[in-house]
Amino acid sequence: MKYRSVFDIIGPVMIGPSSSHTAGAARIGLVARQLFRDQPEKVSFHLYGSFAKTYQGHGTDVALIGGILGFDTSDPRLTNAVEEAQKNELAFEFIIENEVSHHPNTVKIVMEKNGRSMSLMGISIGGGKVEIKELNGFELNLSGNHPAILVVHEDKYGAIASVAAVLAGKKINIGHMEVSRKEEGKDALMVIEVDQNVEQETLEEISALDHITQVTKVHE
Known part of the structure; x- marks a missing residue:
């Protein structure tokens, strides 16, 4: 069987050859969206470690945008997240960071809307599981996998x-x-x-x- 992209083999149970870079990234984006309680007007993704090196090839960029739009990992719209962002007037940018981070698969997400902003740092630990390590300067350890x-x-x-x-x-x-x-x-x-x-x-x-x-x- 031939797959068009890694997203074609990621289902609701988050299986696939790079779930850390795709399913996990989408989950971090989705948690960020839930905590912001709205779709932001602008979002900056600061990528560290392995995320920074392979984010385009592994679909991390698409996954993060999809999560911010409220798409879960099994949502078919995830593969077209860039186009969906444009439809929803969501401005985004990816920034490569070189400093040492919590984990090789780390992203800091900064969201803005109507003068309100929120920052969140998350890591993808494998198998689609994530941890949120920082929120607006507060250190925390939130799995994002439980209510x-x-x-x-x-x-x-x-x-x-x-x-x-x-x-x-x-x-x-x-x-x-x-x-x-x-x-x-x-x-x-x-x-x-x-x-x-x-x-x-x-x-x-x-x-x-x-x-x-x-x-x-x-x-x-």
């Missing part, structure tokens, strides 16, 4: 306990949780991976808690 909520909050006593209490009241089990802060007493970020999707009502209840400034959901 999760990200909670920006003031670094105050009781903030973490109040969020955990809401989830417990909804019988939502926490699989992994970590907290990152840039400076004591300032903004902090909770990353909570859970075992099931979180409904909008629960997000709104968390948003209404004291010291909470932003709540974002990442779903499978």
Whole structure:
């Protein structure tokens, strides 16, 4: 059987000879889109290591754009992501970086729209699996392969306990949780991976808690 491109052998289970460069890249782009909560007007992809060397030949560029457009790895529109970006008036650029990164397959994505911006650094670890290592300067370890909520909050006593209490009241089990802060007493970020999707009502209840400034959901 002859394939036109690597995308022809990547299915929903993310199989193929270069899933790190294609399925993983698409997944990072999709998580970035979910966290931005909108399609950006402009996006810059800063490529490191192996991503920087082979991004065109392995379809990493197309995969990243497709993810930003909201396409999952099994979406047939992924192969035409460049044309889809033009239709949706999404401006993009790829920047090759030479510095040492977290992992050979690393990309930093910077998205902008209406004066709002967000930066995210992700790595593709193989088999279509990814990790998000940084968000707007906060260090984190988000797999992107499970439902999760990200909670920006003031670094105050009781903030973490109040969020955990809401989830417990909804019988939502926490699989992994970590907290990152840039400076004591300032903004902090909770990353909570859970075992099931979180409904909008629960997000709104968390948003209404004291010291909470932003709540974002990442779903499978």
